[in-house]
Amino acid sequence: MLNERARELAPDLLPNGVFDPPTGSPTHWKTSNMDDVKSGSYSLTVDLTGKYVGHWHDFGGARPGEEDGDMLDLIRIRRCGGNQVDAIGWAKDFLGITNGDRSSFERARRAIERDASAREAQHAAEIQKIRDGARNMWLHAAVLPGTPAELYLRGRSIDCRALGRAPGALRFRPDATNKEAGSKLPCMVAAIVGLDGAHLGTHRTWISQRPDGSWGKALLADPKLTLGASKGGFIPLWRGDGAGKLATIAPGTDIYVSEGIEDGLSVAMGMPDKRIIAAVSLSKVGSLQLPEQAGSIIIVGQNDPYGSKAVDALEREIGKLQARGFKVRIIYPPRTPIGGGGAPDPAAFNTAPAFKDFNEWLCKDPDGFFGRKAGRAVA
Template sequence: MRGVTDVATICRLLNERARELAPDLLPNGVRDGIHWKTSSMEDVPTGRYSFVVDLQGPKVGRWHDFGGARPGEDDGDMLDLVRIRRCGGDMIAAIEWAKSYLGISDRDRGSFERARQEVERRTSQREAEHQAERQRKRDHAKGLWLGGVELPGTPAEAYLHGRSIDLRALGRAPGALRFRAEVPNKESGARLPCMVAAIMGLDGTHMGTHRTWITQRVDGSWGKALLSDPKLTLGPSLGGFIPLWRGDGAGKLATIAPDTDIYVSEGIEDGLSVAMGLPDKRIIAAVSLSKIGALELPEQAGSIVIIGQNDPYGSPAVDTLEAEIGKLQARGFRVRIIYPPRDPQRPNGAPAFKDFNQWLCEDPDGFFGRSAGRAVA
């Protein structure tokens, strides 16, 4: 080849052909939605799938090995996969293999131009398909939420009450939360009662819907459904948030008064627990810990106050939170963290409570009689 541009084009064209190339390079894998999955780079049948290749979407052709791969073999693109699987790690040989596979000849410069045009055509087509699928998911997610009913008097309200979140005491129910009696659940293969939450963009767009499947216990109370993952998101969510509580303010998050602090929880229950103790605060849920740094937030916000959890020092959750806080700070936001209290009577001042909801459930008198947790600058 004659330069970086040529190799980059080969990479792009191989990535666009991931749907046909991945099964050829990893024949012991299986198709799972938009992914091709296998055990590892060695592609040994084990029944476990920690090696994942994206077959479509914005990351088409990218792969990642979640199973502790050797350095340099934990992620890459389709050219890297060809290099490792077909060419013994030799990149020059991989490029020559790719040129032959793609029908590119050094003697026919037109073959490279045709390949370049094919890249552009496939990329344009894929992007159009991706946008259409993204909009379809948004519409489906919004329809799921719109089909729900307001919380008062529903099992979803009873579920929150069972977590010591009393919407009647707060005086109103969050408009972003609704209840549906039957929502399909893939794991159970059934339609189960579900609390559905709107995931909103700062511009007011309904991006996706968060689902919390619930079940009635033998004593008549309601709790999370007995599933390996009773909480899942439908539709896009990166940058979005669940608006939980407006506090003393009015209007949408985008139009809050200058210097208004925004309290950010990872999940719904922790955010509403803080609302029980600090009902004057503006509170949103970030849907996922790993998405806090990407939240769409108004520039006029005061501090971004993270509603923290007492995870063990050095744990992945702590490392993730630190990284996400760094992203917010890099965007110019002031960030603080509040935590549930530690217990001075326990060894090394160990946490008395894992999170704010546990604190509210187990020590309501202490929760309401004190400021919400210990602050960390």
């Protein structure tokens, strides 16, 4: 019953948030994090409609116990100092339920359910419209070769021609609408698919041409956004030596999983025989749809500081994969300067990463890229 009142509760519990979209019929309430500070970024999202109405998730590396939940959890954290009993009492008062009075409960329940069916039907139609729009955006885009999107990747030292082919999931649109810019901008679009091959959503990377003629990410606060669904889905970047869809890989085939497109394709530049997908965001690694016959799931790691929210979030996502029975390993770009010789200094391993991620390694040291073992593989 609380979840059905999410559109009323979320702005009250998280007053510094915003509706998304800001006009029309919003589907989400977004704020910075559980502290609800004004920061210009929106990592905590509350679903206001659909199957998961009232449920929320913090995609920005939340504190333990504050990663996700429903309206009762939000009340417990934001209003009751973490006390569940107090949260239940607060909720009963809010819903007008009198302790021990079954009739008051039934009246509240019926009031909540009256409009639920119509709301769900309307939401289903809206979601289908968004998914159709995301699919059409990708279908009506140009294939990658010869486009500014290919030049953008080449500016990141990712040469599809050297690889011998371009990823079929990546395309180019010269006119993708960007709300932040208030105009249409050039954009690399990527298909997000499920294990069955269904198109779930479209990832967008807006790009712009620099004064020297090269192409880079557009100067926007959020140059990368997703249209449609992405949870459980992935961007198929590289088939390696295999053929066919991810669902039909040979038993024991390892799957390399990057967070973003550029890191995944960088690994393809160094190990073109590997099967590589992008998870779209770190928080969605644990929910990836993956074939049961896969070998190891190898995470394409980044050199984030030990103890950081990103490291904690990655550990949680790995735990989700392991709980589903998958074997998980991680590879990292070098943490010690290349050419130093000898064993890595443990202190330097903690404090002085040579490269933040695989794409930075590829860009800054192309001759040494994968010239030696790529970081560490850890269970």
